[in-house]
Amino acid sequence: MLKHFTLDGKRIPFAEGQTIMDAAMAAGEYIPHLCHNPEFAPHGSCRVCTVKLNGRRVAACTAPALDGAEVENDTDELRDERRTLLQLLFIEGNHICPACDKSGNCQLQALAYYCGMTAPEFTHRYPLRPLDASHPDFVIDFNRCILCELCVRASRDADGKSVFAIHGRGIQAHLAIDSPSGKLGDSKLHKEDRAASVCPVGAILPKHTGYAVPIGERLYDRKPISVAGDVSDHRKDSS
Ligand code: SF4
């Protein structure tokens, strides 16, 4: 028999073993997230999906659903906290949306709009990170990487290649490429690989196409992220 919890007062059924995120997604309810993609094992790193489970903060993508629990998700308090997290992500890298091909199809940007972020409140770090355009089909801009590890999980678990890895910890953490030169062009990344199209932001971008969809018709121009869902659900029409 199915069990239930409430999400902002709505009754959500779940099966044993499902997380709060799994059950909410299956019920068509939106919990903001960045590092989660239901195709891959949950990672629990971005904390954007933090909800209150019986008053205690947990990551919805990793916390198991509990029968009879009360879960708070879309509250002013949690929206404020998510906005702060997003601001920190924006100032940590160089997310210059008007100059980014992913604009309008980017989950970080769409979530910022969803959470009411209009300008960052912290000082930008403006790190100087390289851009790797050595691959014939992709360019990788490390300035936009939010370290969600989706490409790491996709390359390892879906493609069986482990082209990507995170090296270092804390402020030193960065995306690394497994190839003799450390460059993407020497790696085994193929354009059909799942890792090539899983990035929720504009860090891994295809070459030979640019600003293909006019402003006003891009994925998150048409619908907010809470309705449109993840950008990788729209792989064919979002680039
Ligand atoms: Fe995530 Fe994209 Fe960075 Fe990979 S390159 S860790 S998918 S943001």
Ligand code: FES
């Ligand atoms: Fe849950 Fe990132 S989506 S921690």
